[in-house]
Amino acid sequence: MKQTISFKLNGKPVTVQVSGEESVLTVIRTYLDQTGTKFGCGLGECGSCTVIIDKEPVRSCMITAEDLSGKEVITIEGLSPGGTLHPLQKAFIAHDALQCGFCTPGMIMNAYGLLLKSPKVSREEIIRGMDANLCRCGSYNRIVDAIESAAKEMNKN
Amino acid sequence: MRTDKEMDPFFGNTDKPVTYDRRKFLKNLGGGIVVVFCIGDLSMPDIFGQNIPLEDLNFNAYLRVKENGRVDCYTGKIEMGQGVITSLAMVLAEELGVSVYSVDMIMGDTELCPYDAGTWGSLTTRFADPPIRAAAAEAREVLLGLAADRFGIPKDQLEVKEGIIYVKNDPTKKVSYAELTKGQKIVKSLEQKPEIKKAKDFKLIGKPVISLDAEAKVTGKAKYTGDIKLPGMVYASIARPQVHGSKKLKVDASGLKDFDGARLIEKGDLVAVVHTDPEIADKAAKSIKITWEAPAARANNETIFKYLEDNLKEGKVFEEGGNLKTGRDTSKTVKEASYHDGYKAHASIETHGATCYFEGDKLTMWASSQTPFGTREAVSKALEMPLEKVHLKQIFLGGGFGGKIYNDQAVEAATIAKLCGNPVQLVWSRNEEFLYDKFRPAAVVKTAAGVDENGKLTLWEFDIYCAGTRGTNLFYDVPNNRTRMFDQKGIHPFGTGAWRAPGNNTTTFARESHIDVMAHAAGIDPLTFRLNNLKNENMAATLKLAAKTFGWERAKKSGHGYGIALGEDAGTMVAIIAEVQVDKNTGKVNPVRIVCAQDMGQVVNPHGATLQTEGGITMGLGYALYEEIEFEGGDVKTSNFNNYEIARFSKTPPIECVFIDKMDAKPEGGGEPAIICVGGAIANAVFDACGARVYRMPVSPERILEALKKV
Numbered sequence: 001m002k003q004t005i006s007f008k009l010n011g012k013p014v015t016v017q018v019s020g021e022e023s024v025l026t027v028i029r030t031y032l033d034q035t036g037t038k039f040g041c042g043l044g045e046c047g048s049c050t051v052i053i054d055k056e057p058v059r060s061c062m063i064t065a066e067d068l069s070g071k072e073v074i075t076i077e078g079l080s081p082g083g084t085l086h087p088l089q090k091a092f093i094a095h096d097a098l099q100c101g102f103c104t105p106g107m108i109m110n111a112y113g114l115l116l117k118s119p120k121v122s123r124e125e126i127i128r129g130m131d132a133n134l135c136r137c138g139s140y141n142r143i144v145d146a147i148e149s150a151a152k153e154m155n156k157n
Numbered sequence: 158m159r160t161d162k163e164m165d166p167f168f169g170n171t172d173k174p175v176t177y178d179r180r181k182f183l184k185n186l187g188g189g190i191v192v193v194f195c196i197g198d199l200s201m202p203d204i205f206g207q208n209i210p211l212e213d214l215n216f217n218a219y220l221r222v223k224e225n226g227r228v229d230c231y232t233g234k235i236e237m238g239q240g241v242i243t244s245l246a247m248v249l250a251e252e253l254g255v256s257v258y259s260v261d262m263i264m265g266d267t268e269l270c271p272y273d274a275g276t277w278g279s280l281t282t283r284f285a286d287p288p289i290r291a292a293a294a295e296a297r298e299v300l301l302g303l304a305a306d307r308f309g310i311p312k313d314q315l316e317v318k319e320g321i322i323y324v325k326n327d328p329t330k331k332v333s334y335a336e337l338t339k340g341q342k343i344v345k346s347l348e349q350k351p352e353i354k355k356a357k358d359f360k361l362i363g364k365p366v367i368s369l370d371a372e373a374k375v376t377g378k379a380k381y382t383g384d385i386k387l388p389g390m391v392y393a394s395i396a397r398p399q400v401h402g403s404k405k406l407k408v409d410a411s412g413l414k415d416f417d418g419a420r421l422i423e424k425g426d427l428v429a430v431v432h433t434d435p436e437i438a439d440k441a442a443k444s445i446k447i448t449w450e451a452p453a454a455r456a457n458n459e460t461i462f463k464y465l466e467d468n469l470k471e472g473k474v475f476e477e478g479g480n481l482k483t484g485r486d487t488s489k490t491v492k493e494a495s496y497h498d499g500y501k502a503h504a505s506i507e508t509h510g511a512t513c514y515f516e517g518d519k520l521t522m523w524a525s526s527q528t529p530f531g532t533r534e535a536v537s538k539a540l541e542m543p544l545e546k547v548h549l550k551q552i553f554l555g556g557g558f559g560g561k562i563y564n565d566q567a568v569e570a571a572t573i574a575k576l577c578g579n580p581v582q583l584v585w586s587r588n589e590e591f592l593y594d595k596f597r598p599a600a601v602v603k604t605a606a607g608v609d610e611n612g613k614l615t616l617w618e619f620d621i622y623c624a625g626t627r628g629t630n631l632f633y634d635v636p637n638n639r640t641r642m643f644d645q646k647g648i649h650p651f652g653t654g655a656w657r658a659p660g661n662n663t664t665t666f667a668r669e670s671h672i673d674v675m676a677h678a679a680g681i682d683p684l685t686f687r688l689n690n691l692k693n694e695n696m697a698a699t700l701k702l703a704a705k706t707f708g709w710e711r712a713k714k715s716g717h718g719y720g721i722a723l724g725e726d727a728g729t730m731v732a733i734i735a736e737v738q739v740d741k742n743t744g745k746v747n748p749v750r751i752v753c754a755q756d757m758g759q760v761v762n763p764h765g766a767t768l769q770t771e772g773g774i775t776m777g778l779g780y781a782l783y784e785e786i787e788f789e790g791g792d793v794k795t796s797n798f799n800n801y802e803i804a805r806f807s808k809t810p811p812i813e814c815v816f817i818d819k820m821d822a823k824p825e826g827g828g829e830p831a832i833i834c835v836g837g838a839i840a841n842a843v844f845d846a847c848g849a850r851v852y853r854m855p856v857s858p859e860r861i862l863e864a865l866k867k868v
Contacts, residue, residue, distance in 0.1 A: 022436045030392075030435055035384035036377020038555070040506045041587040045798035048506050076377035089375040096367050096764065099772055100238025101374030102507045102555025108375060127806045134798060136506050136556050137238045138775025139768075140809040 005069045009034070010078025020066035024058075025049045027065045028075060036076035036105045040134070047133030050106040050113075051075045057113025076105035079112065088112055091150035092143070099137035107133050111147045121151055189223040190299055190343045192292045219271060220249060220292050222300065226320055226335030228253060228260050230289060233273020234281050235265035235527060236370065237554035237561065238772075239828045240765040241281045243369045247762055248286050251361045252293035252353060254317030255334065257369070265529040267549040275528035277562055277655060279727035279826025282761060286824060294351040303337045356759065356820035363820055365764030370553070379553050382510035382525045387580035390512070391420075392435035393573045394442035396428040397589060400451035401651040401791030412444030421445075422576050427569060431577050439586075454790020456650060461599045462497045465622045468648060472641035475626045484616030484637025488607025490678045491616060495603045496667035497853035498624070498836075500596040500649075500786035501656055502795065504803055507555020508590040511570035514580035518542070520571055523552045527561040539568040540575060547571075558776070559655035563595045588796045595654030596786055600624035602667035606635075612679040614690045619668070623648065624660030628726045628833060633672070634692035650791045657773065658726050658829035662780060662836055666854055669722035669837030673844065683721050683841065684709050695756050696723060696730045699817060703732035703754035706815050716740070717749060718846025722837030727826025730756040730817075733774070733834035736810075739846040741865065744858030746782055746843055748810040753831050755814070758822035770814040770831040777835025779803040782855050 006015045009032065016031050028034050028051065037060060040048035044059035051060045052074040079086040088108050091097070098104045107130070114121060114129040121129070126147050135143070221229040230249045236242040246260040263269055265276075273285070297317060304322040305312045308330060315322050322337070324330035356363070373379040398405075405426045413419050413430065419441035422429040428447060432438035456464035485491060513522035520542065526532040529549035537547045554561060566583055574581040585593070600623040607616030617631060617638035626642050656662070676686035684704055691697045700723060713719065717738045724731045736749040753770055760766050783802035787794040795801045814831075836854050844850050849864035 019437075022434070026434075026436050033386060034377075035380070035386075038381070038507070039383065039584065040508075041798050043587065043797050043799060046506060076375075080376055085372075085375070089372075092375045093367060093371040096371060096768060098238075098368070098371060098374050099240065099768060100505070100507070100554060100556040101370065101379050102238075102381060102505075104374050105377045131806045134506060134803060134805065136504055136558070136776060136803065138772035138804065138809070140775060140804070140806045141771065141812060142768075144806065 003066070005065060007068045007070060008072045010074055011081070018065040020064065022065050024051070024053075024060040024063045024065060024068055024073075027068065028060060028073070034075050034077050038102055038105060040103070040106070045134070046103070047110055048103045048106040050109040050133065052109055052113050052116075055113070055116050057110045074109070074112070076109060079108065086112070087150040087153045088115070088147065091146040091153065095142045095146040095149065097139050097142035097146040099139055103133065103135045107135065107143055111150070114147070115151055115154060119151065119155055123148060188340060188342060189221045189338050190296060190341055191221050192219055192296045192299070192345045220289070220296060222253070222296055222334050222338050224335060224338050226259065226333055228255055229263050230260055231263045231270045232285055232289065233265060233270045233530060234276045234285050235529060235554060236262070237276065237527065237557035239281070240368055240762070240768060241285070243366055244282060244762045244765050245285060245289055246369060247361050247366055248290050249293045251359060252290045253297050255320040257361060257366060259320060264551050265549065266551045267529050267533045267547070272530055275531055275562055276557070277527060277559060279729075279829045282824045282827060283728065286761070290353050291351055294353045295345055298351060299343055299345060300334055300337055303341070304332050307332060307337075359820070362759070362761050363763065366762050367764065381507055381553050381555050382512055382523045383507070383582065383584045385512040385523050385552075385582070387512065387514050390514075390580040390582055391431040391433055391577060392438045393422070393429050393431050393570065393581050393583040394435070394438040395569060395583070395589070396430070396442045396445045396447055397592065398447070398449040398451065399792055400449070401592070401793070403449035403451045403791070405447060406450050407448040409446040412446070413441055415444065416441040420577060422573050424572055424576060427572060429569070429573050431573060431579065431581065452791060454650070454792065457789045458499055458785065458787050461499070462601050465599065465601055465648065469622055469643040469645055472620060472643045475640045475642050476630060477639040479637035481616065481618060481637055481639055484607055487609060488615045489610045491605060491607040492671070492674050492678055493603075493605040494671060494674065494852055495601055496670060498600045498663040498666065499854065500599045500653070500788070501780050501784050502591055502594045502596055502786060502801060503556075503558045503560025503656055504590075504798075504801060505556030505558060505560055508585040508587060509561065509564065509566040509593070510582070510584040511564070511567045512580070512582040513570050513574050515574055519546050519548070520574070521548045521550065522567060522571065523550050524564055524567040525552070525554050525561055526564045526567060527554070527557045527559070528564065531562075532564045532567045535564065536567055536571045540571055558657040559659070560594055563652070563654055565593060587798070591786075591795050591797070591801065592793050593652065595652040597656030597659065597662070598623045598649055598653040600660060600663045602664055604667060604671045606671055606675050608675050608679045612681045612686060612689055614675065621660070621664055624663040627659055628661035628724055629664050629668070630725070632693040632696050632723070632725060633690045635690070650788065651793060657776065658833045661724065661726050661833040662777070663854075665722060665724040665833040666836035666840060669724070669834070670840050670850075670852070673720070673841045674850065687721065687723065693730070696725070696732070699723075699730040699754045699756045700732040702815055702817060703734050703752055706754060706813060707734040707752040709734065714738070716846060718842045718844065720838045720841030720843070720845055722834035722841065724830070724833040724837075726830040726833050728758065729825040729827065729830040731830045731834050733831065733838040735835075735838040735842045737839060737842040737846055739843055739849070739861065741847050744861035744865070746839070746856065746858070746861070748778060748808060748839070750810050751812045751838070753812065753814050753834070754817070755830065756817040756819065757827055757830070758819050758825040760816050760820075761824055763816065766816065766827050767814045769827045771812045773829065773832035774812050774835055775804050775809050777832040778808060778839070780854060781836040781839040782808070782857070785855055
């Protein structure tokens with residue numbers, strides 16, 4: 001049985017037909033064509049599907065569509081409205097904190113959630129907060145550098 | 158069906174399908190100057206199994222200076238995170254005299270790009286780069302010629318800056334490449350090597366350039382195979398056996414009636430479901446009950462090493478010198494050991510995928526493939542289609558590491574698309590990715606080595622089972638030596654293949670562990686012992702640079718240890734020194750710091766080379782410390798990242814990379830080399846920290862505690 005759910009995606013209200021059991025990842029990628037968020041493992045083990053739901057970074061492959069109703073979702077596509085890059089995106093470029101780029105949207109969204117909660121985060125807290133996100137190309141150290149410098153930049157404002 | 162707009166966000170210029178016919182290709186390219194690189198000793202050599210059909214050789218690199226002043230660079234290589242989308246653009250921009258930001262890389266499109274056997278073996282910079290430089294240098298000369306005609310002065314009175322040709326000493330007289338190419342169509346076949354720039358004249362090569370695709374990747378705009386969505390597309394999910402080599406006996410698909418719109422696709426042992434919703438396709442596929450006949454298990458992850466030794470009796474000599482008996486007789490101490498390494502998965506974060514559609518009898522496909530031309534061939538064979546009826550398109554790969562040389566998913570997707578009549582997307586689940594990965598093979602290396610009373614190596618016996626001989630030419634000076642290889646097709650219970658610098662990871666672990674064993678047996682510091690026994694001067698210089706950068710003489714903290722490993726891969730010399738801390742009670746290893754020195758010849762993009770080196774070392778920590786496939790025969794028990802630990806943020810220490818300055822040399826490999834030394838350096842550092850000599854990777858806490866009992 002299909003049901004209709006409404007929520008906010010990157011600031012815009014959306015209404016979508018769902019069965020309710022499918023993952024938020026499928027809703028975002030397949031139903032709404034926002035493909036920046038990636039499928040990596042389907043078990044919440046790699047973090048490449050990370051999005052922000054009501055200010056919390058979550059694994060979109062582990063949450064069902066029916067839990068989306070009335071929520072506010074931010075994906076990688078929502079970080080640069082009007083084409084202006086978010087300080088995290090700028091810092092990821094400046095530190096070249098990526099290689100194949102497949103884990104990158106999840107990394108950035110997880111970092112975004114981390115900085116929402118603790119804007120003055122220490123290097124150790126970044127490492128702890130990011131530890132469940134996997135990068136096979138091995139860009140970890142650069143990602144930590146990027147998040148550190150983005151946090152500094154964001155705290156200036 | 159117009160589908161190419163899908164590629165607009167990053168790959169703007171691949172939307173002109175042309176057939177696999179050179180004359181037609183050139184015609185369809187439109188205006189602008191085209192340079193075709195040509196056959197002969199300038200072409201890509203046939204090495205590392207790059208079996209290139211002869212007729213394809215005369216077409217192996219080209220570029221186009223377009224009428225808008227931008228430059229297309231065509232290469233059969235693909236971008237999977239290794240950064241050649243940047244480094245190849247750099248060498249082209251350097252020679253042509255344009256901004257690197259005006260170069261558009263057209264990669265891995267089987268109808269637009271020159272044939273390429275595959276992106277592997279750290280070959281791109283070594284072998285795709287020279288023809289691109291040559292083509293660019295030739296294009297520059299053609300453009301200078303046109304400008305010389307226009308101004309009525311000789312070429313040598315002109316100079317190029319950022320795509321504009323100036324008359325020397327008269328800045329008012331200038332003409333841009335864009336103006337010069339308007340209405341022009343020049344096709345050049347290179348017969349001779351054009352003059353390419355010397356290192357002293359480089360403006361761009363050797364300077365750090367941030368990855369050109371970084372912005373596309375941080376915004377989510379970069380497209381991967383699973384991001385392509387086609388009108389009328391269905392998602393495919395395949396019902397798999399749990400055990401490799403299973404034969405299908407009976408299919409009960411009666412459960413499909415519960416899934417509206419699910420269609421069964423069956424051909425041979427392939428049983429799949431397609432549906433417009435990927436999750437329904439998955440659930441429906443799981444509802445199918447298949448009776449499989451599975452082959453009996455012959456080995457598991459513990460017994461595999463004995464199994465390999467027992468079943469591989471015929472060795473082939475790879476290298477030998479002197480006399481082994483003399484070696485034993487003149488040794489003061491002889492030590493023997495067997496080194497083991499389990500199966501490793503590639504575990505790219507992007508699983509294998511393919512998206513494709515038929516238009517009439519023509520198949521167009523995006524696939525996460527390191528070998529687009531090989532994939533085209535495999536699909537055309539499997540579906541009995543002419544080669545030119547299969548078109549692989551450019552797409553980013555979410556990691557490869559050798560695992561995407563093999564593309565069974567492409568044949569599966571094409572087969573399903575043909576049977577169901579819709580465009581199809583097939584993205585493997587993580588479980589399928591582990592089950593059908595072509596693992597780095599489990600391997601055994603049996604060694605015997607001897608030293609004399611002066612600490613000189615006198616004997617080296619090295620018997621390699623299933624790890625290959627890549628990088629095993631002895632760079633130590635040992636008068637009596639023999640390296641043999643034992644291997645046989647089909648010996649493994651499932652697929653195996655190339656894994657970032659293949660078996661060189663295993664053999665380097667074995668060699669460098671055993672060199673350490675010999676240094677300790679001789680009572681000599683491992684750094685001094687290596688320097689005393691190296692015959693390769695470049696390797697010695699690389700080791701010295703690593704030791705100096707690391708500070709080998711620094712006092713160690715309690716519980717900490719230092720370990721060295723040396724290796725050679727893809728023409729590059731690598732020296733890694735690792736510092737670890739080991740908890741003797743738990744056996745846990747905490748990597749503290751890693752220094753890597755490399756002699757990789759000319760470093761085109763030092764920043765890109767650093768990224769690759771850091772990445773390889775980080776990835777290498779996984780195989781050294783955590784990664785091992787668990788299996789019982791063809792039943793691969795490892796299914797996801799919760800039972801296959803790879804390196805993480807908290808496990809990655811500071812990594813420092815230094816390169817020997819050789820700007821006048823030719824460039825060597827960069828994507829793979831550094832990773833080979835991680836296992837050996839970590840194992841030796843663990844020994845230095847706590848006295849545990851672990852002969853099997855990964856160097857896990859259990860194995861360390863077990864080894865500590867013997868200390």
